[in-house]
Structure formats: C-alpha cells, structure tokens
Amino acid sequence: MVVPAKKLRVLVSEGSSTSAREAITILGLAGHHVEVCDPSRWCLSRTSRFLRRFHHCPGLRTHPAGFLRFIERLLTMQPFDVLLPTHEQGFVFARAAERLAGRAGLALPDFEAYRAVHGKAGFSRLLDALDLPQPPTRIVRSIDELRAAIRFPSVVKTSVGTASRGIWFVRDDSDLNLALYDLESSGSFAGEVLVQDLITGATEKAQSVFCRGKLVGFHAYRQVAAGVGGGEAIKESVGRPAVRSYLETIGAHLNWHGALSVDVMMPIDSATPLLIDCNPRLVEPMNAYRSGVDLVDLLLRVSLGEVPGMLPESRAGIRTHLAMQALLGSGARDGTRRDILRECWRIYAGTGAYAGSSEELTPVRLDWISAVPLAMTAAILLASPQFAASLARGGFGAHLLDIESIGKIESADFLRDLSPRRPGVSQDP
Known part of the structure; x- marks a missing residue:
C-alpha cells in the first residue's frame, strides 16, 4: 500500500451504501481524514474506526434542495479537500456544479453526460448510438x-x-x-x-475512473456467489479487455470525468460481453484495492485536478467476500438456522468458496468496530432467518433517488428556487 504524502480532508456524501463503507476503509488506511453525511443516524458507515465525524443531513430523496443546501453550508463552514459522491448524490452535484465550484475537489462530468447513463433507458439508447452490445x-x-x-x-x-x-x-x-x-x-x-x-450467463462488474474523457483506471470482477437481491457475496477479479474497450468508448463519447461502473453479462453461448446496467460512481471498490488497483486514490487525484497516468492492470484471481451479504443471501434463500450457522463457520474458517478470500465490507481485523453490524446481522438471522428480506429492503433509504426527486432536480426551477437560507449543520463525533 502506497501512503500519499498529503493527508486529505474528505467528505463522503452518504454512509448507508456498501460502496461508501468500503471507500471509507480505503481512505482510512491511507491516513485521510474522513467525514460522512447521511440522513440515517444508524447508517452502515458509522461503525468504522476510520470515520472522524458524522453529519446528520436531510434526505436526498425526500428533500433534495435541503440536502444540497446542507452540503454547501458544510463546505463553507469547514475546509474539505475533496467531496466524494459514492452513490446517487452525484446527480444533484452535477446539476449544481457551478454552485459547488471552488468549495472542494469534485470529479463529475457535466449534467447532460451524467443524465445519459443514470437512467437505464438513457443508457440503453447510448449503447445503441455507440453500437455497443446489450441484450x-x-x-x-x-x-x-x-x-x-x-x-x-x-x-x-x-x-x-x-x-x-x-x-x-x-x-x-x-x-x-x-x-x-x-x-x-x-x-x-x-x-x-x-x-x-433474459440472457443466461455469469454476472460481472467493471469499474473505471476517467480524467476528461480519458480512461486512467480499470478493474473487473465476476460474481462467485450471490447475496440477497442479486448482489455479490463472493467476488473474484478478472481481466476483461473487451469491457475495458467498451468503457473507453463510452467515456470518450461523454467526455466523462470521475468514476463510472457497469454491470456485465457473460453469455454461456457467446464470447461477447453484454452491458446491462451503468452506475456513474465507484461500486464497492475493495476488490480492486485488494487486486492492486486503488481506484479511490485515483479518484481523489482526479478530483484535485491532477492528470494521472494510466494505472497498471489489476491482478486476476483475487477473491473477496461480503459476510453480511452472504448471511442475508442464505436467509433469503429460505435457509434454516443450521444453514446460517454453517455459513458463519465457513466464513470464519475460510473454507469452501471462502478459501483464500478476504472480507471487504466489515474487515474486523483492520477495523474492529465493523464487527458490530456483522454480529447484529448474524444474531437477527439466527433468531429469525425470514428477516433477511426485510433487512435487505432497509437498504433503500432517503439517501437514494426516486422518480419524483429526480424530477425536482431536473426541473428548470430547482437551482433558481433554492432559498438563500442555510440550515444548521448537525454533527455527531
């Protein structure tokens, strides 16, 4: 691990997602000062020793204007080097780019480019326009x-x-x-x-970072085992030059700036990868980090205005897992208490599919506080395995967008009607 000479003050725009939780671990290991804002006081990222301060903010979905005002106020009151959107907050930040300019480093494309890939319909039309493969x-x-x-x-x-x-x-x-x-x-x-x-095949994901339309970092991994809701419980890094080429085409066309991730289907009857979804952000970057590619650090550098060279290829065959996802997946598949106990043992002992794998979401050996949500998940599922689906649905919170909130942000009046009133900043240590 290369420790940067300068320690940065980084504001992470939400703390509920698995992507934010993993990014905070990577930032903390590099020695950066990390703060998080989230509408939930019990968000996943609060259980990390690397978090210096938590800010309770309005919900992006329930009050997008209030959320934006909160971020503006926070960046005015405290010096941050980088504002890091780890989920859909990038949508409102791209919309308000001029208002945020100069307050902190921020790597995002222009709003029209962001819109082009944020929605599944827009992304599908873009793939057709670029003659890139999709189902x-x-x-x-x-x-x-x-x-x-x-x-x-x-x-x-x-x-x-x-x-x-x-x-x-x-x-x-x-x-x-x-x-x-x-x-x-x-x-x-x-x-x-x-x-x-519906295409039969293996599910994979690819992640990238761009600097003004030029690809500077890339990583891909395949799903070894599914968790709840189709998410990955176990991953393994892979080399995918064809997918990298797809992303280069998309990024160059949109003059993309910042992080960009895609979901990929590898059909069993074809050697051509198919693009099935896009996320204009980094998605769970720990597998890339374990594979020798620190996309979070690269994103910080791009956010600060650097023009970095292309990172080397990541190592293939590196396996990581998310124990919470694995346990939730076991419960959601009508697993019994005995099944969940067996899964707990396999994770702890590193046997079966977990052989040679490292934990990426709750790395207890690096961050002992992360044992809290893992232990709570295991205890709840052992008490009642049927709670798995309910726990998974809890991941959709006020930090995410819906059709109504997207319409508000896209409206012509959104920025004009923002009140000059600036709400107070609620902080928890």
Whole structure:
C-alpha cells in the first residue's frame, strides 16, 4: 500500500451504501481524514474506526434542495479537500456544479453526460448510438406496450432504480401479471420501463475512473456467489479487455470525468460481453484495492485536478467476500438456522468458496468496530432467518433517488428556487 504524502480532508456524501463503507476503509488506511453525511443516524458507515465525524443531513430523496443546501453550508463552514459522491448524490452535484465550484475537489462530468447513463433507458439508447452490445431491449411507457413487447423469459426494469430495486424476472404469464401489478401500483409507468431478453450467463462488474474523457483506471470482477437481491457475496477479479474497450468508448463519447461502473453479462453461448446496467460512481471498490488497483486514490487525484497516468492492470484471481451479504443471501434463500450457522463457520474458517478470500465490507481485523453490524446481522438471522428480506429492503433509504426527486432536480426551477437560507449543520463525533 502506497501512503500519499498529503493527508486529505474528505467528505463522503452518504454512509448507508456498501460502496461508501468500503471507500471509507480505503481512505482510512491511507491516513485521510474522513467525514460522512447521511440522513440515517444508524447508517452502515458509522461503525468504522476510520470515520472522524458524522453529519446528520436531510434526505436526498425526500428533500433534495435541503440536502444540497446542507452540503454547501458544510463546505463553507469547514475546509474539505475533496467531496466524494459514492452513490446517487452525484446527480444533484452535477446539476449544481457551478454552485459547488471552488468549495472542494469534485470529479463529475457535466449534467447532460451524467443524465445519459443514470437512467437505464438513457443508457440503453447510448449503447445503441455507440453500437455497443446489450441484450435485446425494448423501452415502453404503458401496460399495453409492455404486454406487446414481452418475450418469455425476460427481465423487466424501471428506468430509475438501484440496489436491485425495480427489477422483475418474467418467465410466464403469472410473473408478468405480478410485475404489471407492482409497476402500476408503484406508479412506475410515470417513467420509462425496459424489457430485456433474459440472457443466461455469469454476472460481472467493471469499474473505471476517467480524467476528461480519458480512461486512467480499470478493474473487473465476476460474481462467485450471490447475496440477497442479486448482489455479490463472493467476488473474484478478472481481466476483461473487451469491457475495458467498451468503457473507453463510452467515456470518450461523454467526455466523462470521475468514476463510472457497469454491470456485465457473460453469455454461456457467446464470447461477447453484454452491458446491462451503468452506475456513474465507484461500486464497492475493495476488490480492486485488494487486486492492486486503488481506484479511490485515483479518484481523489482526479478530483484535485491532477492528470494521472494510466494505472497498471489489476491482478486476476483475487477473491473477496461480503459476510453480511452472504448471511442475508442464505436467509433469503429460505435457509434454516443450521444453514446460517454453517455459513458463519465457513466464513470464519475460510473454507469452501471462502478459501483464500478476504472480507471487504466489515474487515474486523483492520477495523474492529465493523464487527458490530456483522454480529447484529448474524444474531437477527439466527433468531429469525425470514428477516433477511426485510433487512435487505432497509437498504433503500432517503439517501437514494426516486422518480419524483429526480424530477425536482431536473426541473428548470430547482437551482433558481433554492432559498438563500442555510440550515444548521448537525454533527455527531
């Protein structure tokens, strides 16, 4: 691990996601001063010895204008070198780029580029325009259009949604009717809905950092075992030059600046990777860190205006796991208490799929406080394995966007109507 000569003051824009929790570990190991703001006082990142200060803020989803004012006020009151958006906060930061300019280093593209990949429908259209591979996709806006577009088996996705929200696997009429009911009752047809052919294959992810349209860092990993909601419980780094080329094309076209991640499907009947989703941020960067590529440090450097050279290739075959995801996945698959106890033992002993793997979300040996959420998850699941689905749904909080909050941020009046009143900053040590 290379420790930078200068220790930076970094403000992480939320603390509830697994991506934020992993970024904080990497930042802390490098010796940086890390503070976090989040609408939940019990967010995952509070259980880290690397967190210097917590700021309780308005919810991005429930009060996007209030959240932005809070960040502006905090950056005015305290000196930060870098503002690091680890989730959907980048959407409002890109929208308000001029207001945030000069307050802290921030690596984001212009708002139109961000919008192009934030929604699934926009990303699909971009792939078509760039002639990049994706599963056969239809974009619809009504129940009738969806019924006409469906081909079994398919995946139905709302254009807005993260953390596996707004996704239905439709294999027959029964699945379709359930998806239609959920979509209509949630008001999802107020936006666009994607219908994609269901491709059989392995799920992978790729992460990258760009500096003004030029790729300067890349990493990819495959899913070894799934957790709850389709997230990764066990990962292994892989080399994917084709996916790297796809990202270079996307980044150059959008003149991308900052972090960009994609979900990839590797079909069993084809050697061509298919792009299935995009996240305009770093997603769970610890596997890359363990594989010799520190994308978080690279993102800090780009945020500060540096023009870094391309990082070397990451090492393939490096395995990491998220114990909390593994336990939740076991419970969500109708696991019994005995199944969960066995999973706990395999994780602790490093046997089976965990052989040679290191913990990336709650690294107790590096950060003893991270044992708290892990122990609580295990205890709750041992008391009642059926709680797994409820615990997973708790990951959708006020730090994430929905159709209504996106509409507010996109509106012409959003920045003009921001009140000059600046709310106080609530801090917890």
